[in-house]
Amino acid sequence: RKEVEQDPGPFNVPEGATVAFNCTYSNSASQSFFWYRQDCRKEPKLLMSVYSSGNEDGRFTAQLNRASQYISLLIRDSKLSDSATYLCVVPEAAGNKLTFGGGTRVLVKP
Amino acid sequence: GAVVSQHPSRVICKSGTSVKIECRSLDFQATTMFWYRQFPKQSLMLMATSNEGSKATYEQGVEKDKFLINHASLTLSTLTVTSAHPEDSSFYICSAPGLGVMETQYFGPGTRLLVL
Numbered sequence: 126r127k128e129v130e131q132d133p134g135p136f137n138v139p140e141g142a143t144v145a146f147n148c149t150y151s152n153s154a155s156q157s158f159f160w161y162r163q164d165c166r167k168e169p170k171l172l173m174s175v176y177s178s179g180n181e182d183g184r185f186t187a188q189l190n191r192a193s194q195y196i197s198l199l200i201r202d203s204k205l206s207d208s209a210t211y212l213c214v215v216p217e218a219a220g221n222k223l224t225f226g227g228g229t230r231v232l233v234k235p
Numbered sequence: 236g237a238v239v240s241q242h243p244s245r246v247i248c249k250s251g252t253s254v255k256i257e258c259r260s261l262d263f264q265a266t267t268m269f270w271y272r273q274f275p276k277q278s279l280m281l282m283a284t285s286n287e288g289s290k291a292t293y294e295q296g297v298e299k300d301k302f303l304i305n306h307a308s309l310t311l312s313t314l315t316v317t318s319a320h321p322e323d324s325s326f327y328i329c330s331a332p333g334l335g336v337m338e339t340q341y342f343g344p345g346t347r348l349l350v351l
Contacts (some may be wrong), residue, residue: 159339168328168342169279214277214339221267221332223340225278 127220128152129215131226138203138233146229150212159214160187163228169212173198181232203233238262239331241343248319249351252338255315256284256346257340258329264309269340270302273326285312319350 138144150158153195157176161169175179175196186199198209200207213226238261249252258268266287271279283304284292291304303315316323326347330340 150321166347168285168345170342171339174339214337220280221340222269222284223330225280227278 126145127227128224129134129213129226131211131213131229133227133231136231137233138200138201138207140205140235141198141232143201144203144231145197146216147195147197147212148226148229148232149193149195150213152192153191153194155215157216158187158189159191159223160185160196160226161212161214163210163212165210169214172211181218183226200231203231205213205233205235206225207231208233239329239341239343241327241329241346243346244344245347245349247349247351250320251292251318253317254348255313255350256327256329256348258312258314258331258343260310260331260341263331265312266309267332268306268312269330270304270312270314271328271330273328273345279328282314285314287312316348319348321350324348332350 128151136144160172162172164167173187175187175189184201188197210228210230212228215224240259240274241255252297268285273279282297283302285306287306289319293299306312326345328345329343332340
């Protein structure tokens with residue numbers, strides 16, 4: 126089993142709709158989680174951090190389910206500019222090494 | 236916020252040549268930096284951890300003699316791809332940890348390498 130696993134998509138989302146997708150992780154000791162956004166041919170950029178049960182920032186909501194070992198990202202009122210690959214990232218329990226999921230591609234269409 | 240730069244942003248080279256990529260933390264010091272590689276339609280894969288003043292730590296399957304890492308100062312790490320081949324063509328990204336507990340990392344803009 127991969128350490129961090131994501132549905133690669135693509136998720137084709139009508140503009141204005143809501144989309145949600147999950148990320149499963151294998152290390153039950155993981156304490157913090159991150160969602161990054163990566164545009165084509167660009168570096169990843171931090172979208173949200175998740176330390177406890179969840180986090181909300183505007184149209185974006187991340188939730189953590191420790192029992193089932195997954196985090197989710199929900200995007201409300203999708204904009205065309207939300208089209209990107211969303212990377213689930215889990216730091217090692219000790220140290221600063223990050224493990225990246227394969228990414229979920231989201232395409233928002235008019 | 237913290238900024239990490241990379242140079243060059245893009246490089247095209249002939250097979251067999253060596254290419255050096257620089258990663259700089261512009262407004263903070265980084266005793267550790269990370270080098271990743273990303274192939275098309277794949278996620279970032281950690282290649283090595285660069286440690287200031289000591290040897291780099293390489294991930295399994297990454298050849299240390301091919302990917303030379305030097306972390307000579309608290310703001311600069313370099314990755315040299317020696318005797319590059321077409322299969323080394325990829326997007327190379329560095330990152331540096333942020334300050335504070337549970338902080339994430341700051342990524343450089345990446346270097347796109349094409350080996351002909």
